Amino acid sequence: MTRRKRTARLILGLLTFLVLLAFAFPFVWMLLASFKTQSQIMSTDQLLSFKPTLANYTSVFGEHDFLGYMINSLIVGVGSTAFALLLGLPAAYAIARYHLHRLGLVILVARIIPGITFLIPWFILFSQVKLVDTYTALILSHMLVGLPFIIWIMISFFEALPKEIEEAGLIxxxxxxxxxxxxILPISGPGMITASLLSFIFSWNNFMFSIILSGEKTKPLPVAVFNFMSYAEINWGALMAAACIITLPVLIIALLAQRYVVNGLAAGAVKG
Known part of the structure; x- marks a missing residue:
């Protein structure tokens, strides 16, 4: 290896480390803060050297129905993703095979428009039909984010599949x-897993629709975090513990499905 290549590799490694450090620092700080007391979090002298405590996690599960909030988020996330797949896969296949690019553009515009634009109409509609604080309202509102996303991922994936496969089936x-x-569906696994995972993550982290359309019966995790914030004080330790709990399931799913996500995005990015 020449000196120039070694220098280039060293610079690339250094830049990669700096980028990873910038992205990882907030998560590392969040994890450390979840094991600190309020005074330790506020002290700059105890950034890394401190006596850990589990009091924040005890507070999260002992004083709040956090397990119930997790179940609510799981029901809404799985439900919105499942219904988005049910509607989005046929739509994406039709757009890809019949070249309905104008329809695809309309769906893309619906995804680009800020979600808050739909919030008031959604609330008025669900209030009229008595669906506020129900899983139905949250699932339908979260589909507003997941459905266009699934369609656009699967359009490129279906376009990359050889037409000869379909012609053989027709013959x-x-x-x-x-x-x-x-x-088509049996060989579309990587694309479906990628679209489903990202749609679920969007739903799991969705706050805007949930804060308006949910109530005590259907309160999901992002809204439940507000329990640790008051007018006079923010309980940073419990807040960071709750944030770690919210992040952990998505992180585990992403790590387990990483190979499928990479394959799905790569397959949808290359037309063959």
């Missing part, structure tokens, strides 16, 4: 619907 006697269900 064997399948109609278009059977080709989609029996041929």
């Amino acid at each position: 064997d006697g399948c109609n278009r619907h059977q080709v989609f269900l029996r041929v």
Whole structure:
């Protein structure tokens, strides 16, 4: 290896380390703060050297129904992702195969428009039909984010699949619907996993719709974090512990499905 290549690799490694440090520092600070008392968090002298405590996690699960909030978030996340897949996969396949690019553009515009634009109409509509503080309202509102995202990921994925596969299915006697269900979907696993995972993460972290449309029965995790914030004080330790709990399930899922996410994004980015 030449000296120039070694220098270039060293510079690249250094830049990569700096980027990772910038992204990782907030998460490391959050994790450390979750094991500190309020005074330790406020003290700059105890940034790394401190006596850890589990009092914050005890407060989160002992004084609040955090397990119930996790179940609410799970129901809404899985429900919105499942219904978005049910509607989004056929829509993405139709747009990809019949070149309905104008329809795809309309869906993209719906995704670009800020979600707060739909918030008041959603609230008025759900109030009229008595659906505020129900899983139905949260699932439908979260689909507003997940459905366009799934469609746009799967459009590029379906366009990358060779048409010869579908033609072989048609020759064997399948109609278009059977080709989609029996041929296309079974080989679309990486794309579906990628779209599902990202849609679930968006739903899991969604705060704006949840703060308005949820109540005590359906309060999800992002809204429950407000329990640790008051007018006079913010309980930083419990807040950081709650943030770690919110982040952990998504982090585990992302690590386990990392290979499928990479394959899905790569497959959707290359047209063959």
